[in-house]
Amino acid sequence: MLKYIICLAALSGCATTKQQYGEFEAYVNSFIAEAVSRGVGIDEVELPSTIKLATLKDYTLGVCKVNGTIEINVKYWKSLSLNCREQLLMHELGHCVLNRQHENGGIMAENMTEYPHCKSYAENRTALLDLFFGVTH
Numbered sequence: 403m404l405k406y407i408i409c410l411a412a413l414s415g416c417a418t419t420k421q422q423y424g425e426f427e428a429y430v431n432s433f434i435a436e437a438v439s440r441g442v443g444i445d446e447v448e449l450p451s452t453i454k455l456a457t458l459k460d461y462t463l464g465v466c467k468v469n470g471t472i473e474i475n476v477k478y479w480k481s482l483s484l485n486c487r488e489q490l491l492m493h494e495l496g497h498c499v500l501n502r503q504h505e506n507g508g509i510m511a512e513n514m515t516e517y518p519h520c521k522s523y524a525e526n527r528t529a530l531l532d533l534f535f536g537v538t539h
């Protein structure tokens with residue numbers, strides 16, 4: 403009987419190809435949705451293996467590690483507005499999934515100048531995401 407239960411758990415684990423990201427899952431889903439709506443296919447195998455809260459250096463909001471794991475600074479996460487949280491996750495997913503480097507402005511800017519509110523991200527979200535995903539008008 404125990405064996406049967408383990409099998410079932412393994413099966414349901416296999417049935418869902420999506421990684422589990424806990425509280426970050428919604429941000430990954432909106433990253434995927436925004437990419438797909440712009441014709442950018444995101445292969446799920448390229449998604450980060452893990453996204454988690456961690457203790458990072460001061461003034462560092464998040465990192466994409468070499469192994470593809472995203473770490474978000476536990477010290478700042480709660481103080482970020484929802485807009486900043488999304489911008490931060492887009493930024494780190496930009497590094498980890500799209501292999502993007504830092505740029506002078508936009509989502510891949512090294513510094514989040516509008517921390518902790520990110521009002522202009524919210525106001526210019528569509529244009530910023532177009533730029534981020536390489537859509538030219």
Ligand SMILES: [Zn+2]
Nearest residue numbers: 493497504512
């Ligand atoms: Zn960065």
